[in-house]
Amino acid sequence: MVIPAFDVCTLFAIIWVNNPPDIEASHIQELHCDQGFVWRPNCVGFFVVGQSADLTAEIRLNEAVQFAPDVIRAIQVPFFVGQEGVMVYGGDGGKGTHAAIPVGSYALTFENGYLIDPKSVDPNDVDMLPMWCRLWFNRQDHVEPKILVQDAELSPTYPLCMQAEIIR
Numbered sequence: 001m002v003i004p005a006f007d008v009c010t011l012f013a014i015i016w017v018n019n020p021p022d023i024e025a026s027h028i029q030e031l032h033c034d035q036g037f038v039w040r041p042n043c044v045g046f047f048v049v050g051q052s053a054d055l056t057a058e059i060r061l062n063e064a065v066q067f068a069p070d071v072i073r074a075i076q077v078p079f080f081v082g083q084e085g086v087m088v089y090g091g092d093g094g095k096g097t098h099a100a101i102p103v104g105s106y107a108l109t110f111e112n113g114y115l116i117d118p119k120s121v122d123p124n125d126v127d128m129l130p131m132w133c134r135l136w137f138n139r140q141d142h143v144e145p146k147i148l149v150q151d152a153e154l155s156p157t158y159p160l161c162m163q164a165e166i167i168r
Contacts, residue, residue, distance in 0.1 A: 001061040001062065001063070002063075003058065003059035003099050004058075008056075008057050008089065008090045008096075008097070008133075013048050013051055014047055014048065014090070015048060015057065015088065015089075015090055015133060016043065016044070016088065017043070017044050017045075017079065017087070018044075018086065018089075019043070019081060019085075019087075020085070020086075020098070026045060026166060026167065027164060027165040027166070027167050028164070029164075031157060031161050032045075032047075032161060032164065033047060034154065034155045035154065035161060036073060036075050036147065036153075037075050039077050039145070039161075039163070039164060040163060040165075040166070042080070042082070044077055044079060044108065046110040046112070046133075048073075048112055048131055048133065049114070049131065049153065050114065050126065050127045050128065050129055051127040051128060054130040055090070055133060056130070056131070056132050056133075057088060057097075057132070057133050057135065058132070058133070058134050058135070059099050059134075059135045059137065060135070060136045061101060061137050061138075062137070064138075065109050065136045065138065067111055067148075067149065068132075070113045070117070071111050071113050071149050072114070072151045073110075073111075073113075073151050073153075074109060074110065074111045074147075074148035074149035075109070075110045076108070076109045076110075076143065076145065076146050076148055077107075077108050077110075077143065077145045078108070078145065079105075079106050079107075079137070079143075080106070081102065081103055081104055081105075081106060082103060083103055085098060085100045086099050086101050087099075101137050105139070105140060105143075106140060106143075107136075107138045107140040108143075109136040110134075111133060111134040111135075111136065111149075112131060112132070112133045113131065113132055114126070114130070114131055114132070115129065115130045115131060116130065145160045147160075
């Protein structure tokens with residue numbers, strides 16, 4: 001099942017997925033940036049590949065993950081969806097988009113790339129290109145967090161950090 005595409009304002013180069021009503025931001029450390037995400041139960045923030053605030057997101061539910069040919073970054077983490085489904089929103093903390101994902105444990109896969117071929121523009125302009133992402137929710141009980149497609153900006157240390165503090 002595909003949930004129709006929606007726009008996300010990714011100020012601060014991050015897209016958040018939370019279980020409502022838990023919409024509190026996480027304290028981000030350098031090791032989170034190095035691995036491309038910050039995770040705690042009920043909340044994950046994925047760092048996007050560019051600096052543009054323009055991102056078109058799509059959610060796929062219980063479909064086999066098939067990366068787009070132009071994927072630049074992909075990350076898998078465990079995620080439990082509660083009774084309220086999930087909220088997806090950008091780093092600006094805006095209103096976000098609600099997705100009625102059924103309750104359960106999932107492998108959440110984040111896939112990210114540019115809407116325009118980066119090779120077709122001046123290298124100094126690449127970070128400002130509009131982006132796309134797919135969030136794949138696939139039922140799975142035991143999920144190992146891992147970088148599935150690693151770009152040059154990531155330099156993860158294993159095991160990946162699966163803890164963060166709430167900013168109060």
